[in-house]
Amino acid sequence: MKVLLVAEYRQGRLAESTSELLGFADALGGDVSMALVGSPDQLPGFDGRLHFADAGIYGEYDSELHKRLLLQAVEAETPDLIVFMHSSYGWDLAPRISAALGVALLSGVAGMDGDGFTTRCCNGKMRRTVTAMTSPAVLTLLPGAFPSVQPEGVSPELHPMAASGVPVVEFIRYEPPSTGGIDLTRSDVIVCAGRGVGSREKVGLVRALADALGGEVGATRPVVDAGWLEHGRQIGSTGQSVSPGLYVACGVSGAIQHLAGMKGSGFVIALNTDRDAPIVEVADLLVVADLEEFLPLLTAKLGS
Ligand SMILES: Cc1cc2nc3c(=O)[nH]c(=O)nc-3n(C[C@H](O)[C@H](O)[C@H](O)COP(=O)(O)OP(=O)(O)OC[C@H]3O[C@@H](n4cnc5c(N)ncnc54)[C@H](O)[C@@H]3O)c2cc1C
Numbered sequence: 413m414k415v416l417l418v419a420e421y422r423q424g425r426l427a428e429s430t431s432e433l434l435g436f437a438d439a440l441g442g443d444v445s446m447a448l449v450g451s452p453d454q455l456p457g458f459d460g461r462l463h464f465a466d467a468g469i470y471g472e473y474d475s476e477l478h479k480r481l482l483l484q485a486v487e488a489e490t491p492d493l494i495v496f497m498h499s500s501y502g503w504d505l506a507p508r509i510s511a512a513l514g515v516a517l518l519s520g521v522a523g524m525d526g527d528g529f530t531t532r533c534c535n536g537k538m539r540r541t542v543t544a545m546t547s548p549a550v551l552t553l554l555p556g557a558f559p560s561v562q563p564e565g566v567s568p569e570l571h572p573m574a575a576s577g578v579p580v581v582e583f584i585r586y587e588p589p590s591t592g593g594i595d596l597t598r599s600d601v602i603v604c605a606g607r608g609v610g611s612r613e614k615v616g617l618v619r620a621l622a623d624a625l626g627g628e629v630g631a632t633r634p635v636v637d638a639g640w641l642e643h644g645r646q647i648g649s650t651g652q653s654v655s656p657g658l659y660v661a662c663g664v665s666g667a668i669q670h671l672a673g674m675k676g677s678g679f680v681i682a683l684n685t686d687r688d689a690p691i692v693e694v695a696d697l698l699v700v701a702d703l704e705e706f707l708p709l710l711t712a713k714l715g716s
Pocket of ligand 1: 605606607608609631632633634635646647648649650651662663664665666667668669670673683684685686689701702703704
């Protein structure tokens with residue numbers, strides 16, 4: 413199996429997700445190469461071929477020029493799989509590569525299952541196993557789905573890439589998501605409200621427990637989308653990444669996009685009516701209970 417990983421470079425830095433791409437390749441086994449439009453000062457360490465172009469010339473992102481560069485790497489490597497992260501870079505570029513080659517795109521891969529790959533469906537409630545009917549196939553990997561691998565003491569073999577043509581898009585600026593001044597990354601205790609909380613009013617139960625524990629309130633995306641808590645409290649791949657000593661997940665199912673933001677937590681307590689919710693996979697302690705009944709009891713106990 414030949415795998416071409418597409419690494420990312422953003423705001424002057426090689427993306428940390430490069431280690432997840434290498435983790436995927438490691439889990440798959442086989443021959444690894446990588447393509448990167450980045451900085452010669454920040455090359456990934458791995459044992460393989462690196463098709464490299466300088467972002468100083470081609471920009472950190474230009475959909476058309478980067479596509480042309482990557483197609484060169486594909487031609488040189490003839491890979492079985494072309495693997496992106498499921499990030500804004502991958503969302504934009506992976507379909508362009510798939511369309512240019514006329515090959516399958518498996519989007520949001522969360523795992524491997526025999527010869528197939530697992531992806532989520534039904535708003536993340538179910539998993540399905542899919543197999544590409546073409547070779548090569550293009551994949552995007554969900555952040556946090558594969559372990560990070562950071563080989564040490566190895567350097568790739570450099571193969572320069574070059575492309576001509578005028579850019580068809582103009583890059584203007586990065587706009588980081590606003591956290592509204594809430595920095596959850598420094599909190600040692602986070603009590604997170606999930607959709608299972610049920611309503612804006614009941615978020616108060618979560619806040620009371622956070623206060624009793626001297627911690628902060630976090631939120632899953634549906635809670636933020638519903639306007640029950642501000643966006644700055646969202647934890648996950650499109651929110652903040654946190655690593656508190658104690659993480660209490662209240663009515664949180666444990667979708668992979670949420671886990672990506674809290675997997676660095678020390679001790680995880682999950683409170684859920686569903687004993688089979690995916691959060692169980694990362695929880696140190698599961699309390700199977702209705703949070704409306706359990707949270708006031710726990711908070712009162714802590715206060716006494
Ligand atoms: C591109 C993309 C990016 C995303 N980014 C993020 C992100 O950054 N962060 C994020 O969180 N999500 C993100 N999501 C959404 C993610 O896929 C999930 O939909 C979301 O995390 C689910 O939130 P939840 O666990 O609160 O809700 P649900 O999945 O609906 O889970 C609710 C849970 O509450 C439990 N429950 C229900 N009632 C009770 C009760 N009375 N007592 C106790 N438990 C109860 C249920 O059993 C269930 O497990 C993203 C999705 C996409 C596609």
